[in-house]
Amino acid sequence: MPEKIRVGIAGYGNLGRGVEAAIGQNPDMMLAGVFTRRDPSQLQLLDSAVPVHPLDGIANFRDEIDVLILCGGSREDLPQQGPALAAMFNTVDSFDTHAKIPAYFDAVDQAAEPSGHTAIISVGWDPGLFSLNRLLGEAVLPEGQTYTFWGKGLSQGHSDAVRRVPGVAAAVQYTIPVPQAIERVRSGSLPSLSTREKHTRECHVVLAEGADAQSVREAIISMPDYFADYDTTVNFITAEELRERHAAMPHGGFVIRSGQTGASNTQVVEYALKLDSNPEFTSSVLVCYARAAWRLNRQGITGAKTVYDVAPGLLSRKTPQELRKELL
């Protein structure tokens, strides 16, 4: 039995907890420690035997962690933590601010490469597995069109946006793909679809005391970038309903590539996710890419990487021989 890969977790929210659970499903890995900015004694881990340390002392653990999974957020945490921690550890993260990926890649690369570390950025399902399918679709079918649909699922960014509206005490927002749009894409007809035609948005809002429902609704549905381009439904509910019926974090979506080959044959490729728990699935993807980061590093392949740089076999616990015999 080879030694287990020693994984560390930096940041213990929904994603960090999901990573802890996912490591438990992978017998070639062990959770060597959790690092937090909170008071370590306040963290309730799934496995109380795992040591918890303050994040600011993490430099002392360089020899005890083979791969560190960064579970902070893309807005506040990763822009600083990603480069800083890739200078000390092999890392995997789920940086998902699409527009800033090139700059983030460069910053992480400049920290990882000179220090001899391997850092796989933007891992999860989008970016991540969806990115993989966008690439595969257009590589296999160069003459065609790629469509990404999200949902039905709880969008953290849009929920946050609703919560910032004056008069909103609490809220969740679901992104819902339009079934007719998906069917048109699946038919291979290569439709042009506006933003409004692809997704609808559904908000469940708890009003603050004394707030006016009509003006809250107006403020939400007219919000630029987030809602103005969509058909948005706003439902007002009680705090109890929100707690009882909207605590889960389901998500999912579709990447569909439709293209033509030969004279005029239509080919349709679809990748679909239906997730009961968005953070747990993202965590599961992070964990298998952590295995790949460790293996790449042992091969001397360092610097920042993305899912595009990782040969799929590196993700599996199985040997290349087993993969060819059992799965190919």
Add this chain to the structure above:
Amino acid sequence: MPEKIRVGIAGYGNLGRGVEAAIGQNPDMMLAGVFTRRDPSQLQLLDSAVPVHPLDGIANFRDEIDVLILCGGSREDLPQQGPALAAMFNTVDSFDTHAKIPAYFDAVDQAAEPSGHTAIISVGWDPGLFSLNRLLGEAVLPEGQTYTFWGKGLSQGHSDAVRRVPGVAAAVQYTIPVPQAIERVRSGSLPSLSTREKHTRECHVVLAEGADAQSVREAIISMPDYFADYDTTVNFITAEELRERHAAMPHGGFVIRSGQTGASNTQVVEYALKLDSNPEFTSSVLVCYARAAWRLNRQGITGAKTVYDVAPGLLSRKTPQELRKELL
């Protein structure tokens, strides 16, 4: 503009013709030549400017071909051609006899490695893209089950088996996934499904003169391995009907991975293909893996490879920077 990748085609049937068409969709490649065992003057290429040569003189073209795409069959051609041609060229093939893949891999590796060539075997959709999704599914969701469904589509192997039945003049066989089985798998309920529950088989048979329909039907539906374990329908049709209504080669299928994360959250991943032309799609996959074979070879990575060894970025014409900016 960098020089184009010079691709050769060995064998010009449906697959070879599909490769010719696919190369036309990839401006970084050019078709440098077609090699055939038939009389070269008899071949009708899509582009009559492409030179056609006898296959037995292919050794003279080592300096003119960057990657050779092997378009022969898995039963008769590739077991011999795969190793022989990988000793002279970088190659890509669609060897699809699942049980014999490990032995074939070894034979090709022993030819490719010492001669400094890169040979990607078993490329297409199954094996190929489906294999990739079987691996990804179990790597991301270790606690779960993977289901592969094929069809609705024309199966070459099963059509051949029907044609070998005495009294059959011509025939096609469609493999049809059972919709209820797919729905049960999509629900995340991890059903146990027998062979009979997953697929049905539909044969369209033209009887030979004087053949007895009832005994032909019996011989087909009771055929071990091919039909005995399935619910099989046999329809008798005329030669005209066969030509007019069953000449296309549609296919497709589904790889579905369903698993649990955390306490008990169900996650379902589905990859689905709906193909108007099975050989043209397989050809399109071969062509983008030809690009990868050439790039791997230029990096000094030689020997036999499978889709598991190929980082996805190598499949795309785009640069790593473009991929991160546009697709990640």
